Amino acid sequence: MTECTHQGEVSCTRPSSQQVRDLLRQAERLCSQRKQRFTELRRSVLGLICGGQRPLGAYALLDELRKQGRSAAPPTVYRALDFLQQQGLVHRLATNNTYIACAHPQRSHEGVFLVCNGCGCTQEIHSHDVLETLQGCAGEFRFRVEHAAVEISGLCQHCESAHE
Numbered sequence: 783m784t785e786c787t788h789q790g791e792v793s794c795t796r797p798s799s800q801q802v803r804d805l806l807r808q809a810e811r812l813c814s815q816r817k818q819r820f821t822e823l824r825r826s827v828l829g830l831i832c833g834g835q836r837p838l839g840a841y842a843l844l845d846e847l848r849k850q851g852r853s854a855a856p857p858t859v860y861r862a863l864d865f866l867q868q869q870g871l872v873h874r875l876a877t878n879n880t881y882i883a884c885a886h887p888q889r890s891h892e893g894v895f896l897v898c899n900g901c902g903c904t905q906e907i908h909s910h911d912v913l914e915t916l917q918g919c920a921g922e923f924r925f926r927v928e929h930a931a932v933e934i935s936g937l938c939q940h941c942e943s944a945h946e
């Protein structure tokens with residue numbers, strides 16, 4: 783696998799509050815460029831996803847919002863998640879139905895993810911080759927790809943060494 787821009791170990795650490803602030807600022811900028819409303823709820827949901835140590839599901843998000851003293855109904859949260867997905871700010875992981883923040887929302891792209899079965903930490907890798915190969919294979923079957931997410935499950939470095 784070449785052209786992976788995030789070489790190194792899968793990060794299991796919680797992002798710093800500075801990183802979360804930077805991501806939120808970036809999201810705000812993108813939304814205003816695209817003339818989209820970055821509402822308080824969309825911002826809170828994205829903040830929680832960005833700040834999480836691992837990807838979060840809708841119900842975990844609802845719990846977190848309640849802890850912040852906000853009462854949001856599930857459909858409202860799902861709408862916020864749809865919006866964030868459409869804007870490329872988060873990706874949905876089909877494997878466990880959770881959401882992960884994208885560090886490169888400027889350019890729309892399909893995701894390739896490494897998902898740890900041990901601790902649930904997930905790393906997005908940016909590899910054009912993988913997706914291009916899959917598109918090519920689908921094309922040979924005259925199949926038009928609408929969505930292609932690749933989710934690779936396994937063990938991160940930490941869980942792997944805990945196993946030994």
Ligand SMILES: [Zn+2]
Binds near residue numbers: 893
């Ligand atoms: Zn991404």
Ligand SMILES: [Zn+2]
Binds near residue numbers: 941
């Ligand atoms: Zn792990």
